[in-house]
Amino acid sequence: MCGAKNTEPAYVKGLLRAVDNRAVDVRVKVCPQDPVSVVRHAAGERERAGDHYSHTWCVLDVDDFAHLDEALRLADSERIDIALSNPCFELWLLLHFREHRATVTGYAQAKGYITPYHPNYSKAAREFNFGLYREGWPRAVERARSLAKKGEEAKVNPSSGMWRLVGEIVPTHLQN
Numbered sequence: 001m002c003g004a005k006n007t008e009p010a011y012v013k014g015l016l017r018a019v020d021n022r023a024v025d026v027r028v029k030v031c032p033q034d035p036v037s038v039v040r041h042a043a044g045e046r047e048r049a050g051d052h053y054s055h056t057w058c059v060l061d062v063d064d065f066a067h068l069d070e071a072l073r074l075a076d077s078e079r080i081d082i083a084l085s086n087p088c089f090e091l092w093l094l095l096h097f098r099e100h101r102a103t104v105t106g107y108a109q110a111k112g113y114i115t116p117y118h119p120n121y122s123k124a125a126r127e128f129n130f131g132l133y134r135e136g137w138p139r140a141v142e143r144a145r146s147l148a149k150k151g152e153e154a155k156v157n158p159s160s161g162m163w164r165l166v167g168e169i170v171p172t173h174l175q176n
Contacts (some may be wrong), residue, residue: 001042002059005032007123014130017062021171035060043078057165058150062086083165092160095143096136104158
């Protein structure tokens with residue numbers, strides 16, 4: 001369940017096409033709302049799917065959401081994994097191209113860091129060019145993994161837990 005309607009779902013779908021892992025069945029859903037609503041929506045979707053899926057994930061940003069802690073507690077109680085980027089998903093995208101350890105103030109600053117690699121980047125764009133990120137996901141995983149411990153992303157800026165979701169999607173032989 002993606003908490004944004006354009007970039008995050010397009011990225012996950014692009015990764016799915018790029019790695020072509022037939023051992024996983026991923027359904028990408030969108031709920032462009034606050035993190036608590038996204039987690040609740042994901043829990044409802046999982047309930048409606050029955051036993052079809054073994055994992056439920058939410059792709060969320062820290063941004064300026066007031067009730068992020070509540071969303072994380074709810075996700076924990078609902079056994080929903082969170083791929084949280086702090087402060088925003090664009091940090092995850094940046095890590096495909098370079099290391100970044102300095103605090104990121106928000107989307108505008110992250111966008112500025114991305115545009116040398118992805119000219120005219122906009123989170124509102126209907127089209128997302130995953131091809132620009134296709135070769136960089138292994139480095140992004142390594143870089144993100146070194147920024148924060150699992151579950152500590154809400155406390156560490158910059159950080160991204162997307163590396164864990166990518167690890168669930170990408171076949172093991174492509175991860176090494």
